[in-house]
Amino acid sequence: MPKACKRLAEVDFPIAEVSKHAAREKSIRHGHPSTLHLWWARRPLASSRAVLLALLWPDPCDPLCPEEFKAEARKRLGTVGCNPGTTDTDLRGALLRFIADFANWDNAAKPLYLEVSRALVKAAHGDEPPLVVDPFAGGGSIPLEALRVGCDAFASDLNPVACLILKVMLEDIPRHGPKLAEELRRVGAEIRKEAERELADLYPKDPDGATPIAYLWARAVRCESPNCGAEIPLVRSFWLAKKAKRRKALRPVVVRPPKSSRELPRVDFEIFEPKSGKEVSAGTVSR
Template identity: 55%
Template sequence: MTQYPKRLIEVDLPIKRISAHARREKSIIHRHISTLHIWWARRPLAACRAVICAALWPDPVDENCPQSFRDLATECINNFAKKAIAINSDFSKNCSTEIWNKWQVLAKPENQLNSHNPQHWNILRNSLLDFIADFANWDNSTQPDYLETSRNLTQAAHEALGGIPGTKPLVVDPFAGGGSIPLEALRVGADAFASDINPVAVLLNKVVLEYIPKYGQTLADEVRKWGQWVKEEAEKELAQFYPKDADGSTPIAYLWARTIICEGPGCGAEVPLMRSLYLCKKSNRNIGLRIIPKPEEKRVDFEIIEKHKNKWVVSDNPEIEVKNPSFDGTVKRGSATCPCCGYTTPVASVRIQLKARQGGANDARLFCVVTNKVKIQGRFYRLPNEQDLEAVKKASLELKKRVNQHTGELSLIPDEPTPPQGRSFRLESYGIDKFGDLFTYRQALALTTLVKLVKR
């Protein structure tokens, strides 16, 4: 019976150094798989790369480790150390100082490892772990010397452990998700089999593991080309529903609040449901809303205020100071407090009102428009105007027109039932029974436009 040796992962792993690379990876977006699709609980590529190498490569100190692996691993590490010194300036910048000093020592002829000397096996093990620690660095993930060495070690381990020469080890991930593990298996020279019950994950893995290796730059060029086409065509079709400001500013976000009617005695005012009145809260910039109750009109108005030095002033008229503004919203634990009379409508009544209006998305209150200005960096906030409200009205009419003209088998607006939610928040409690209820008319119009253009 063949006695299999322990793998490196069963002996040791430079977890602290790998974790540092994994944390840094969160801020990297260029050429990173995470930019393809936002996937929850994505495993860091640094950790996956390190774990796969350590799981595939035997521990050279283990008595059952094949001598053939020690021979080839020793040759790989010796060559890697010599290459590191030969290209000193380029190599050292992505290598940790501690490990770089070790490669410098190992590169000297008198310090080269001997695979037949048992005293060198422990040094070989530590060198493999050091290599894994630095290979976890994103900057080294496409570095040719790291790639070549890792693939040679993977192949050496595979054949030394009985793999048919010329074949590769197979890494199987039946819960592949966003594809971090199978991608890194391919990177280090293994074959990968990935599957998942989620069709989005399956598509992601096909793109990452099949389409990109097969089509390469051509695929990227085509995605950019047609993505730009969809963007331009959508902007043409939707321009009248998202008009620019008179000064050329471009609205980038519309902030809405669903509403209820206050159930306080004799009140009946419209109450916007808002958790906070802050629009921007940063160390150097604070902007918020001030609610202006108008009980005689059974509604509220808003005013944008911002902090200048140590005082709050009205944005449109900085000479007017606002004393001790409160930024607590109208909603707390699902109940809504009316700014006009102070009565709190309980959560059960809030749900009943919203349920009767399928969640209240299409009679919500537009309270702020966020814009970008030409040649001025930053975001700007303003109250909605007649042009904004007219655009929303036009969008609802256009959507109804498209729905009436639609002849496809499926509904133009998704009418599938929403799935049961968690105990903390249930869509059905607010009358949101279908996916289409999640969106305002204008959002639905924009989404159906994108779908149409992608199909085209």
């Protein structure tokens, strides 16, 4: 493709449809690369995929657009429901329609869409795949989509966490596939077993035999009353969960030792399901 030939993104782009699909990605969890590791600046796959194709493909209305690309586009686009029409303007519209449809998460992994996108990238650039370079790749959305549509990709980042994400997502997962997940589960189980053994003393079983999985820590002050002296935890709220079907809260219970004992009173807690907020005691501090 001649360098002087305009790219599709220079003349038009289906921004409304792509934006809609990119926004939808935020609510997708199962099977999405974002579940591999959270990254605060991850680019949506939908927009990354769409922009890459719009930059890699030429505008069919440009006089310098290769005829081979037009012919391949007319042959391929009809297979995914994008009518290429008879004019170059019709073909441009079909390419934009494909980009918008391919941005949809439901179509992102369909073999036919991947095949069409790769074939058109090859038709535009020949047998040598174009190289996409992302020196600050972060969560890896851009290089991942570049590889999926048939490009070579170079990705790096200054953050070592990002580099680990990139290595796993762009190298290890494609190379090892499901075996990598199985190995991670096996190693993770071994680490968990060893951690449970080493941390057992820090998580003693409750009187009912249950094993705590976490602690809620709070600063404490000693009651200044001469008849008390118990340690009072400083907490703003005794609520544990406020969801409709999972309402849980703590109920403070003062345990007083026998008068003959020299032990001081102490504050224990019970977990209960309050029917209303009035049943939950106010916190011991307000800020």
